[in-house]
Amino acid sequence: MKFKWPLRLRISYNGNTSAFQADAVGPIPSIRSNGATKKDPKPLDLYWFYVVRSSMKKRVKIMNFETSLENFLSVVTENTKKYYKTNYSNLTPPVYVNLGGRKYNKIVSDDGNRNSVYCFVEKSTGLIYKPAGYRAPAKGARGSIYEPATFKNSDPHGSWLYYR
Numbered sequence: 001m002k003f004k005w006p007l008r009l010r011i012s013y014n015g016n017t018s019a020f021q022a023d024a025v026g027p028i029p030s031i032r033s034n035g036a037t038k039k040d041p042k043p044l045d046l047y048w049f050y051v052v053r054s055s056m057k058k059r060v061k062i063m064n065f066e067t068s069l070e071n072f073l074s075v076v077t078e079n080t081k082k083y084y085k086t087n088y089s090n091l092t093p094p095v096y097v098n099l100g101g102r103k104y105n106k107i108v109s110d111d112g113n114r115n116s117v118y119c120f121v122e123k124s125t126g127l128i129y130k131p132a133g134y135r136a137p138a139k140g141a142r143g144s145i146y147e148p149a150t151f152k153n154s155d156p157h158g159s160w161l162y163y164r
Contacts, residue, residue: 065126068145069105072121072128073098075148076107080156094156104129104137109156118158121145130161 073096084093094111096118104120120129120137126145129137142161143150154160 065123065145068126069098069121071148072145072151073107075151076118076154079152079154083155119161128161130158 077093077096080093080096084091092112094109097108097110097115099106099108101123103124104122106120107118108115109118117131117134119142120131121127122129122141125141127141128143128145128151129140130142132138140163142163145151151160
């Protein structure tokens, strides 16, 4: 039996042998201008294209989040070093550490003796929040790790996180 490509397959499940069986039914009917057909609301090729495409976008977004978070931490560290050099020349500046979490990344400033929360970064959006306490952020985003202009004036005390 010869069929035109792309083939339309009928997949059936055989309960006795616990196996799937695929039978060639015929060519896919003509595709409309919007990509759908009368019988198939989404052609299989387009469906797989959307699935693969969306998973690739998620991977790119995750990589961008990680690199943006590293960029954010490096800018905050540099600004803190400058601030300590001009105002507190006899002290060592704190080190900023990323402590992960379920929904938020907790950015902690560690000066050797004690830890304090510097800010929270939401994993899904990359928004920066002022800490309300050690465990939770305050309401209302104060910046974004994707926009360096929002954190270019950062300081070690976190005063840039207050609303103006």
